[in-house]
Amino acid sequence: MSAPAVYGRTPAAGKRRPRVAWIQVVGLIVVICACLFPFYWMVVSSLKEATDVMASPPLFWFTPTLDHYWEALDNHGVGSSLLNSIIVAASTTTLALALGTPAAYALARYEFKAKGELWFWFITNRMVSPIVLALPIFLLARELDLINSLLVLILVYLTFNLPIVVWICADQFKSVPVELAEAARLEGASEFTIFWRLYLPLGAPGVAVSAIFSFIFSWNELLYALVLTRSETHTAPVAATSFMSGYELPWGEIMATGTMIVLPVIIFAMIVSRQLVRGLTMGATK
Numbered sequence: 001m002s003a004p005a006v007y008g009r010t011p012a013a014g015k016r017r018p019r020v021a022w023i024q025v026v027g028l029i030v031v032i033c034a035c036l037f038p039f040y041w042m043v044v045s046s047l048k049e050a051t052d053v054m055a056s057p058p059l060f061w062f063t064p065t066l067d068h069y070w071e072a073l074d075n076h077g078v079g080s081s082l083l084n085s086i087i088v089a090a091s092t093t094t095l096a097l098a099l100g101t102p103a104a105y106a107l108a109r110y111e112f113k114a115k116g117e118l119w120f121w122f123i124t125n126r127m128v129s130p131i132v133l134a135l136p137i138f139l140l141a142r143e144l145d146l147i148n149s150l151l152v153l154i155l156v157y158l159t160f161n162l163p164i165v166v167w168i169c170a171d172q173f174k175s176v177p178v179e180l181a182e183a184a185r186l187e188g189a190s191e192f193t194i195f196w197r198l199y200l201p202l203g204a205p206g207v208a209v210s211a212i213f214s215f216i217f218s219w220n221e222l223l224y225a226l227v228l229t230r231s232e233t234h235t236a237p238v239a240a241t242s243f244m245s246g247y248e249l250p251w252g253e254i255m256a257t258g259t260m261i262v263l264p265v266i267i268f269a270m271i272v273s274r275q276l277v278r279g280l281t282m283g284a285t286k
Contacts, residue, residue, distance in 0.1 A: 042259055043255075045252065046255035047065060069260070085235040088157065093215045096165045097210070097211060101200065104165065122167065123167060148228070152228050153225060172203040184198055208272045225237060226238050236257075
C-alpha cells in the first residue's frame with residue numbers, strides 16, 4: 001500500500017523539492033564564480049611580478065607586489081586620467097539627476113500636449129549609435145572651442161544619460177499613489193514641496209538605480225573621450241589603451257589599470273545601493 005499523502009503532497013514530492021533546491025544553489029554558485037573569476041584574475045595578475053603573469057601553468061601562490069600600480073600611475077598618467085573620469089562621471093550624474101528627476105515627475109503626473117512625442121524623443125535619444133554622432137559632435141565642439149576639455153565630455157554624456165534617468169524615475173514616480181499628492185495639496189504644499197518631500201523619498205530606489213547606470217555609462221565611455229580629448233584630459237578608459245604597442249604588452253600594468261578603473265565603480269555602486277535599500281523601506285505615513 002502506498003504511503004498516504006500529507007496535506008496534498010506525497011513523500012516522494014517532498015524529497016524532490018530539497019534536491020531541486022540544492023541543484024539551484026549549485027547552479028547559482030557556478031554562475032557567480034564564472035562571473036567573478038575574470039575580476040579575480042585581473043586583480044591577482046596586477047599583483048604578480050612581470051615574469052609570473054604569463055607563467056604556464058598559472059601561479060596561484062606568489063609574493064604580491066605593487067610595482068605595476070606605481071608604474072601605471074607614474075609613467076602612464078593613469079592617476080590624472082582617473083581624476084578626470086571621476087570629475088566627468090560625478091558631474092554628469094549630478095546634472096542628469098538634477099534635470100532628469102523633475103522631468104520624470106512632470107511626465108509621470110501631468111498630461112499635456114505632445115507628451116507622447118516628448119516621451120518618444122527621450123527614449124529614442126538613447127537608441128542612437130554613438131559612432132553616428134561622433135563626427136558631428138566633434139565638428140560642433142571644434143566650432144565652440146571645446147575640444148580637449150572636460151566640459152564637452154560632461155555635455156555629451158548628459159545627452160545619453162538624461163533619457164535613462166527620465167525613463168527609470170518616471171516609472172518609479174508612477175507607482176507613488178496619487179492620493180498622497182492630493183492630501184499634500186490640501187494641506188497647502190507647493191508642487192516643489194510635493195516633488196522634493198514626497199516623490200523623491202518614495203522614488204529613491206529608481207533614483208539610485210538611475211544614478212548607478214548614469215555613473216557607470218559615463219565612467220566606461222571610450223569613443224567620445226578618445227575623439228574629443230588629448231593627453232592632459234584623457235579619461236581612464238582612454239589611458240588604458242595607451243599600453244598598446246607593436247612589440248610587447250605590459251600585462252601587469254594593464255591589469256593594474258583595469259583594477260583601478262573598476263574599483264571606483266564598485267565603491268559608488270555600494271554607496272548608492274544603501275540608499276536604494278533605504279528607499280524601499282521608507283513609509284508614506286505621517
